[in-house]
Amino acid sequence: MLSTLPLLRALLRGRWTGLVGSLVALCLGTVILSATALLLTSAGPRVPERYAATPLLVRSPGTAPAGEGLFAENRPWSPETVDSLVGALTSVPGVTAAVPDRAFYAQVVVGGRPAGAHEARGWSTAALAPYRLVAGRPPVRAGEVVLGRTLGLAPGSPVMLLTARGPAPYRVTGLTDGPGPYVSDGEAARLGGGVRVIGVLVEPRADLAGVRAAVGRAVRGAGPGAGAGQVLAGPDRAAAEPAADARTRWIGMQVLTAMALLGGFVSVFLVASTFAFRVNQRRREFGLLRAAGATPRQVRLIVYGEALAVGAVAATAGALLGVAVAPAVGGVLVTAGFEPKSFGVRFTPLPVAAAVAAGIAAGLLGALAASGRAARVRPLEALRDHAAGGTPMTRVRWIAGVVSVAGGLALAVASGSAREDSLVNDVLLAAMALIAGLTLLAPVVLPPLVRAFAWSFSRPAVGMLAGRSAMTAVRRTAATAAPVLLAVGFTVLVTGMVRTTAAAYTVEGAAGGGAAAVLVPDGAPGLSDAALAAAAGSAPLPTTVYDSVHGGRPLAALGDGHLAGDEMTVAEWAARDHGWRKGDVVPLAFEDGRTVRLRIRVVLRDAPAEVVIARDTVRAHDPSALTPEAYVSRPAGMVFPGAKTVSVADRAAGEQAEEDRLVWLFTLLLVGVSAGYAGLAIVNTQVMAASARVRDVAVLRLTGATPRQAIAATAAEAALVAGTGAVLGFAVAVPSLLGMRAGLAQMAGDAVPLVIPWPAVAAVVAACLIIATTSSTVFTLSPFLSMRCRKTRTRESKRSRNWPPTRADA
Incomplete structure (x- = not known):
């Protein structure tokens, strides 16, 4: 029997290059998990800034839930109910004022365009923040306004306010250190809608708990329309945030959740592919261990030990990096409109610890299948040659691949008659099934495609060598093409879905209207x-x-x-x-x-x-x-x-709507994360395949190939495989998009164009090709460069020892 720990130490020594890709993938995945966990725990509601100086708030009764992703304000109080409440609240001992928060849409027009805040309020609500007058006087009559000093207007200046009915002239009477605009309380009562919040100001030395209890009794006794009002104090005042901020936070939650799920899934996928490839390359090594007396359990423990070591190091480093980048990511989310302006990161240890645990678990989960495959290696495997990759297809892989492809095509066809609420899900399921199926069948599908592409430039020796090498090393070819397939297929599918849906909505809205x-x-x-x-x-x-x-x-x-x-x-x-x-x-x-x-x-x-x-x-x-x-x-x-x-046409492209902008930013964010992981997977595959390619390049050099030809053959093979993977990515996405277009056309009652943003797709394809060719060339030829350096140093040392030269040397 052999001891497991010495075996693990011996195998890890000198094998770190094959684990670099897994370590980097898990590190990046943990960075995403740690940062998103911190951001998710920080994304709770905040006390609105305009109520920062108000110890107590009375909020109108809550309404029934509006539904998932739908946000509506509480039902407002009528003016009669507000007057009754204000009278009851001001009579409470310790209360100095009860200020109804009346607001209406108004924007200052600067340079012919609206600017600044979107709401105007009565001047009395400025004390709830508190905002102070820094110049001029408060507004007291209609047509007067107080603005924020950041707009650069002086008291006495005329200004135009854009309201829901249209532009209206005003005169600036003062400036405040708040956002503004503020009008007189009478005009706010006339132009504003219902009241949902009443701010209660109390005496400085009053017992806040006692005043809150008294305010609650006053609200319950103010009448049937006000009796269900909520009294909020301290952190509970965050419940008074606007519905627009709650909706923005909900969108941000979807973005962060998608990033976390994508980071975790791709980390597990990349680690699984890395360890599967490593086990296939080391079958002879595991066979020798089995021949030397290692049990299947010890072989599994070796694989798990490597995954645990990689996961612990990567998860710890990734969690610390996630803590460092979380504030910057939060700022980007606020700027992009995925979080309200009040958003800020709160640092707590629990999300970071959970990210570390998730990173280690992702590493172990990724090594699960590989450990079983390694344990099944028999001692006779040590006598076999697996340079070409062994048998790439098994019966289970055949069945799963064919079923997945057939199911994906069936779902793509069925999505043409799907209902609106299930169309997107059907399209996504179809694409996922096709991606899984073609990934499983890649060792069968890739050789004919590679042969077809290689035929176009088979006359040069470089092209012939690239094509033959790709068709011979089937496992290596499939492992390199799979991440390109995923990246290109995901990019075409998601971006095409967003743009085609936007075009369908425009077609539906303009149908039969004759709009210019x-x-x-x-x-x-x-x-x-x-x-x-x-x-x-x-x-x-x-x-x-x-x-x-x-x-x-x-x-x-x-x-x-x-x-x-x-x-x-x-x-x-x-x-x-x-x-x-x-x-x-x-x-x-x-x-x-x-x-x-x-x-x-x-x-x-x-x-x-x-x-x-x-x-x-x-x-x-x-x-x-x-x-x-x-x-x-x-x-x-x-x-x-x-x-x-x-x-x-411009409206169809979604360039004007804020909703389309957020959706497109969300789409590009997901595409960027998936493309980044795909690039990492390509580099990782090239690192692990470098040992096999070194022997191929050595054979080329011995047969008379120049270094330039060896570099060209290696780069050509990588480009050929990456291009084939890109073609398969299109083949995965296009059937699903065609089914989606048919379903949208049926709903819109008119033809819907299939819109694919080619610049984004071309950028992803070009990035995959560049990463594949560069990493293949660098990692394959680096051993030859280091060998040449060693030979040069050896010759120089010999010359130094033999100086001055003897007659025999001469």
Whole structure:
């Protein structure tokens, strides 16, 4: 019996080059896991800055959940309820003021474009932050405004504020150290919607716990409309964050979760492929160990020992690097719009420890299959030659590959008639099945493709050698082509899905409208009524209404100009959920807190929103409602206050919408991470295959090949294999994208173009080719360079020992 630890030490000595790729992969994976774990634990809600100096907040009652990925504000209080609450709160001992937070959409127009914050408030709410007046005086009447000093305007200057109805003239009366703008409290009450938060200021020496209890009793006794209000203090005030910030945090959670899953999955995949390749290269070595008396258990422990050593070192280093880069990554997420501006990294030890444990587990999991394969090596394997890679295909691999490819093609065909809610999942499953199937069948699929590519330049000796070498070493060829297949297939699939979906939405929106251009916001979150009228366009006005019967559940609503003021149209699924029928009179609360009773005119199966009501009704009760975009007959290139017209083709490319920008950034982030891991996998494969190629290059040199020809043959083989993997990547993605296009065309009712962003795809393919050829050349020829240096030093030392030369030397 042989001892396991001495065996492991002997095998690790001199074998570190084959483990560098796994170590780097696990290190990078742990960096991603550590940084994302810290960012995920730091992504909780924060107390809004505008309430930083308010010890107590009274928040309107919470509504029923809006659904996964959907965020709606709490149902607002009506003006009558707010007055009742303010009176009850100011009578509480220890309370100095109760300030309703009234807000409405307004932006300062600077240089013809909106700039600065998107909301205006009454001046009294500045004390909740607190913000202070640094110049001039507060606003006291309509038409007066206080701005942030960062805008560079002086008191007394005229200024234009863009509101939901259109531009309005104001005069600057003062400057504040806060963001602004602030108007008089009377004008905020007139232009603002409902109130969701009331800030409660208390005396400096008051007992905060006692005041909070008294405020809670005052809220419960203020009336039926206010009795369910929430009293927030300390960290609980973070619950008052805007729904927009909560939605941004949710998007950031999806990005961070996807990065963590991708980092963990690719780390396991790369470690598994590395150890599988190492076991195949060392079959003779393991056979010698078995012949010397090593048991299968000891062979498994050797593989696990290597994985544990690599995982411990890589995970520790990666966790420390993740802690260092987390703040920078957080800043990038805030800049890109994946996290709100209040986001900051909180350093805690638990996420870092979990990342270290996950990195070690990823290393052991990656070595699981390889350890079993190594344990099955028989002693007679020591007498066999595996230079060509052995038998690449097994019965299980054949069956799994064929089933995966057949299933992927079937899913791609079925996605052409899939439902909207399952289309993306079907396409992703089809692509994953095709990737897995072609990866398993790579030893069978690659030789004909390599032969076909090599035939085009088979006349030169270099091309012939490259093709023959790639077809002979099938395992090496498949291992090199697999990461290229993954990178190119993933890039084509994800980027094509995003761009094709954007084009489908534009086709659906413009179908039958005869639109010449699209009116989109320019520096504003939406379109004002004045911009829409100037562009001669019309579009529904979105808002949110609340079901007064079913716990204030939020409903997505659209304002349509073809309905009367007391009528509404209801979607079939919304009517079913709420028990509504045609002719029912339903009480709905609006954004100003007031309740309106509307009669259901018709129930539609394909309604554009849950509720469709009169546009005038929406504007009367939601003074801040903005139109996202509108198809107009005006030509592209025209500019209006806070809006401009662009061509339908530009809008299809998603260059104007913030949502498309975030989705595209998210897409490029995932593509970048996957392409980086693919590059690392290519380098790792070339490092491990260098020992086999060294013998090939030595044979070339002995048969008369020049160093330049040897370099060209090695680079040509790497480029040939990488190009074949890129072709297979396209073959994986295109069927899935064609199925998705067919499904989107069926939903849009018109032809949908298949949009593939070729610059991004070309960049990934070029990067794979450069990495493959460079790493293959460097790692294969480096032993010859070091050998030449040793021979040179030996000759020089001999000459120094024999100086001065003897007659025989002469």
